[in-house]
Amino acid sequence: MDRFQQLRLLEAILFASTEPVTVKHLTGRMPEDADLNGLLEELQGMYANRGVTLNKVGDAYAFRTAADMAEFMTVERETPKKLSRAAIETMAIIAYNQPVTRAEIEEIRGVAVSRGTIDLLLEAGWIKPRGRKQVPGRPVTWGTTPSFLDQFGLEDLKSLPGVQELKAAGLLDSRPGVGAISMRESDADLTDSETLEEEEMDLFDEETDYEAVETEDAIAIDE
Template sequence: MEIDQLKNVIEAILLAAGRPMSIDKLLTMFPEQEQPERGELRDAVEALQADYETRGIALIQVGGGYRIQVRETMQPWIAQLWEEKPARYTRALLETLALIAYRQPVTRGEIEEVRGVSVSTTIIKTLLEREWVHVVGHREVPGRPAMYGTTKKFLDYFSLKSLNELPSLSELRDLNEIGKDLELDLSDIPGIELTPANDEAGVEAEEGADAPPADEVTAAAETTDSDNVATLH
């Protein structure tokens, strides 16, 4: 198959799939007798990425594979397409998510020890329901508490290829001093911006049922001071 035709097929598959597709998954989309070599497929993906360089859409690689999405710079023109409010989360939930991302596998008790406050059941439930975290095992101590880690959906939502793309941290200490201590600067993570105040309730304030992923509208978050929550687009 010529590379131009291969690019067209890949483009059509990614647009129709509506989710990230790995190279292995893309290969299964071709009839056995027409299946390209892995190297040919990867070359076609890279050529397609180059084609999109000057366009309003981009072909990016995230944890789950490749996907086509609207560029962040197009946000002012497409934001009005979604009338429902985007998902909004408390600072406590985002701090908990950050701790899991940086210290995984980690138990709820270990998160509470670092944060200095209890982690509500609602926070853990919300993160599990969003499929941003999952139980990866149990600590071999009395009570065998669950250990949590992040998922591919976490990487996909925040447009990360791997956890190595998170801002580097030398050490996690006091999350209540985020504004003063840059050891945990969540504002550098795509899709997250924390409010100045610290909301320990940890309850998801409001969630838009079909709000698009962070990178499909903007990788920056909007902060609502009156609600004291972070808004994810």
């Protein structure tokens, strides 16, 4: 076997392996008269400026994607998540009653709202803090974001379907609390002297001690 054929054989062995191939293994696979070190150096030179390079990994060799191509090889994949019933109800209550506090959400739903539900909606970018209500304890209020409107194809909050439309579509729970959805007209109860950034800084510290846990908040991830 001439040198060119030996070079092709070496290339094929390395290409076919999913793991780095040791020099010892290559020596056993190549012809006895092959200059393995010389062939490896030549092969490395051939692939030096290619999208794939021949890299030395310890005492082994392997073809790898060129380092400067790594950023272009990254594939972003979205994992769809199915909202729990609790998250859907909480989202609806916030949309129709904003700005609304956690306590008000719980009063409408009739059950406690766990922090996981709020975190999920925050992660989705559908809700945001709207300030603090001017009542004892000054609880944080929640409202929807432009992303919420975009996600559900709404021009504005006035485009939200009415109660009768929801009932007709079978999307409104028959429980009195959940059925009592009404859009608020003003933000009169909100403070206007503090910035949103200041509110967000201590928001999660205050909610850490909240111990209400709801079994409905499990998120099922579609495989």
